Amino acid sequence: DADVTQTPRNRITKTGKRIMLECSQTKGHDRMYWYRQDPGLGLRLIYYSFDVKDINKGEISDGYSVSRQAQAKFSLSLESAIPNQTALYFCATSDPSGDPYEQYFGPGTRLTVT
Amino acid sequence: GENVEQHPSTLSVQEGDSAVIKCTYSDSASNYFPWYKQELGKGPQLIIDIRSNVGEKKDQRIAVTLNKTAKHFSLHITETQPEDSAVYFCAAMGVSGGFKTIFGAGTRLFVKA
Numbered sequence: 487d488a489d490v491t492q493t494p495r496n497r498i499t500k501t502g503k504r505i506m507l508e509c510s511q512t513k514g515h516d517r518m519y520w521y522r523q524d525p526g527l528g529l530r531l532i533y534y535s536f537d538v539k540d541i542n543k544g545e546i547s548d549g550y551s552v553s554r555q556a557q558a559k560f561s562l563s564l565e566s567a568i569p570n571q572t573a574l575y576f577c578a579t580s581d582p583s584g585d586p587y588e589q590y591f592g593p594g595t596r597l598t599v600t
Numbered sequence: 601g602e603n604v605e606q607h608p609s610t611l612s613v614q615e616g617d618s619a620v621i622k623c624t625y626s627d628s629a630s631n632y633f634p635w636y637k638q639e640l641g642k643g644p645q646l647i648i649d650i651r652s653n654v655g656e657k658k659d660q661r662i663a664v665t666l667n668k669t670a671k672h673f674s675l676h677i678t679e680t681q682p683e684d685s686a687v688y689f690c691a692a693m694g695v696s697g698g699f700k701t702i703f704g705a706g707t708r709l710f711v712k713a
Binding site: 490526527528529530531534544576578587588589591592593594 | 604606609632634636641642643644645646649689693700701703704705706
């Protein structure tokens with residue numbers, strides 16, 4: 487089984503709709519991240535969490551919110567989706583007690599906002 | 601803000617040739633430089649990394665070099681194989697940034713059989 491899972495894998499939604507992307511991990515890592523990938527722009531950090539009570543904004547947090555429901559779960563919400571939020575979204579984890587730098591990525595969620 | 605530039609954006613090589621991807625970074629406090637490989641339909645996966653106290657690191661056909669003075673680092677893949685075809689991302693991370701990773705835009709590598 488995959489260590490980092492994301493649901494859904496693909497989603498098409500309409501402008502103005504609220505949508506939630508979910509991430510679960512079985513690695514036991516405290517740190518979790520949400521990234522957005524756009525062609526030609528690489529991966530950009532949206533939000534990150536170093537533990538259940540810690541939530542931090544990344545470089546492109548506007549229009550997004552997150553919830554860390556448990557050590558293993560980190561959800562990303564788009565309160566009112568807009569077309570320029572069409573992108574590939576990745577969740578990632580890292581382990582501060584091990585190698586704090588390496589990140590483990592999920593398979594991604596392809597989101598299309600029409 | 602911090603920035604990582606990556607070149608080229610696309611690279612096509614013949615099987616067996618070498619491939620080189622170059623990155624430059626702006627934050628002089630960066631001290632960790634990973635390279636990730638992303639295959640189609642999958643998330644990025646770490647293939648090699650280098651820390652600022654090392655100038656070069658090699659793992660079989662893959663090597664990374666770092667020049668901290670010039671603030672650039674490179675990925676070298678020798679004896680390329682078709683399965684090396686993927687998108688490669690460089691990144692830079694520093695403690696001053698709260699362990700946040702800044703990624704380059706990616707290089708799409710095609711290895712022609």
